[in-house]
Amino acid sequence: MAAERWEPMDKTRALIVDDSSVMRKIVERSLRQAGVELEKVTEASNGAEALVALQSNVVDLILCDINMPVMDGLEFVRQIGTVETAKGVPIVMITTEGSESHVVQALSAGARGYIRKPFTPDQVKEHVLPLLGKKV
Amino acid sequence: MSADTAFARRAHEEKWRPTLKLAIEEVFEIMLGRQVEPREQGELKVKGGFTAMVGLAGALCGVFTVCCEAETARRMACCMLGDVAASEDHVADAVGEICNMIAGNFKNKLAGTDERCMLSVPSVVSGGDYNFRSMADGDSIAMVLALEGAPVIVRLQLHS
Numbered sequence: 001m002a003a004e005r006w007e008p009m010d011k012t013r014a015l016i017v018d019d020s021s022v023m024r025k026i027v028e029r030s031l032r033q034a035g036v037e038l039e040k041v042t043e044a045s046n047g048a049e050a051l052v053a054l055q056s057n058v059v060d061l062i063l064c065d066i067n068m069p070v071m072d073g074l075e076f077v078r079q080i081g082t083v084e085t086a087k088g089v090p091i092v093m094i095t096t097e098g099s100e101s102h103v104v105q106a107l108s109a110g111a112r113g114y115i116r117k118p119f120t121p122d123q124v125k126e127h128v129l130p131l132l133g134k135k136v
Numbered sequence: 137m138s139a140d141t142a143f144a145r146r147a148h149e150e151k152w153r154p155t156l157k158l159a160i161e162e163v164f165e166i167m168l169g170r171q172v173e174p175r176e177q178g179e180l181k182v183k184g185g186f187t188a189m190v191g192l193a194g195a196l197c198g199v200f201t202v203c204c205e206a207e208t209a210r211r212m213a214c215c216m217l218g219d220v221a222a223s224e225d226h227v228a229d230a231v232g233e234i235c236n237m238i239a240g241n242f243k244n245k246l247a248g249t250d251e252r253c254m255l256s257v258p259s260v261v262s263g264g265d266y267n268f269r270s271m272a273d274g275d276s277i278a279m280v281l282a283l284e285g286a287p288v289i290v291r292l293q294l295h296s
Binding site for chain 2: 019020021022023025026029067068069095096097098099100101116117118119120
């Protein structure tokens with residue numbers, strides 16, 4: 001049987017990757033405030049955990065920190081192509097790292113958006129909704 | 137020029153104190169929906185509680201710390217979580233993340249520094265009776281702030 005591939009959906013299955021559990025909750029709340037209807041939220045505390053989570057969870061959107069122990073966000077983005085079901089899933093980095101070199105590295109590796117912490121729900125809306133095929 | 141003089145000159149020329157104040161205010165206003173008021177050094181003391189640390193390496197080498205009492209830390213976690221009751225783990229996590237965001241926001245505002253300065257993941261010490269001493273042997277900038285009347289001390293200590 002062919003693996004389930006990502007397609008845009010009305011209800012969104014999100015993967016939130018951040019070593020801070022509080023920040024994962026804030027990101028989830030910001031998505032809801034942005035008008036994203038969440039069907040399921042999967043959480044991971046680093047890139048390695050996120051790769052494992054993607055083996056058993058099909059997601060429509062990934063929000064990922066950069067500075068994390070075990071595997072950082074940039075390495076996670078580089079490795080995500082190895083997960084068949086995650087190909088094409090939009091990734092938005094949410095991080096305290098604001099340098100141009102980090103932005104360039106993230107976008108070159110395949111991220112589709114970049115949000116600097118601290119962030120407002122409006123910034124999440126602006127970056128995420130277009131990736132889900134919705135109007136801001 | 138001595139290391140002390142170099143630090144003071146660079147901090148003055150690059151407006152570190154107002155930059156740090158802005159970085160702190162933005163984090164509290166955007167992520168907690170709260171305002172902090174600057175206070176004079178020594179006006180407010182922190183007794184025990186939580187100290188979060190984020191290391192800096194590269195263009196800036198040292199440590200950022202955020203220190204507050206346990207009740208203040210719990211209040212900050214509740215604000216971040218949306219007034220949901222915070223567990224002990226959430227409280228430590230919240231203080232660490234606030235320190236991380238202040239450090240990142242500060243370095244991102246220093247022209248030319250953000251590209252060459254790396255941050256560690258946060259560490260948090262908690263308890264009722266401890267003293268925190270940084271082994272960084274350089275100067276520091278400390279800001280004492282009041283969050284709803286309670287003290288929060290943010291310090292940037294650099295190696296000389």
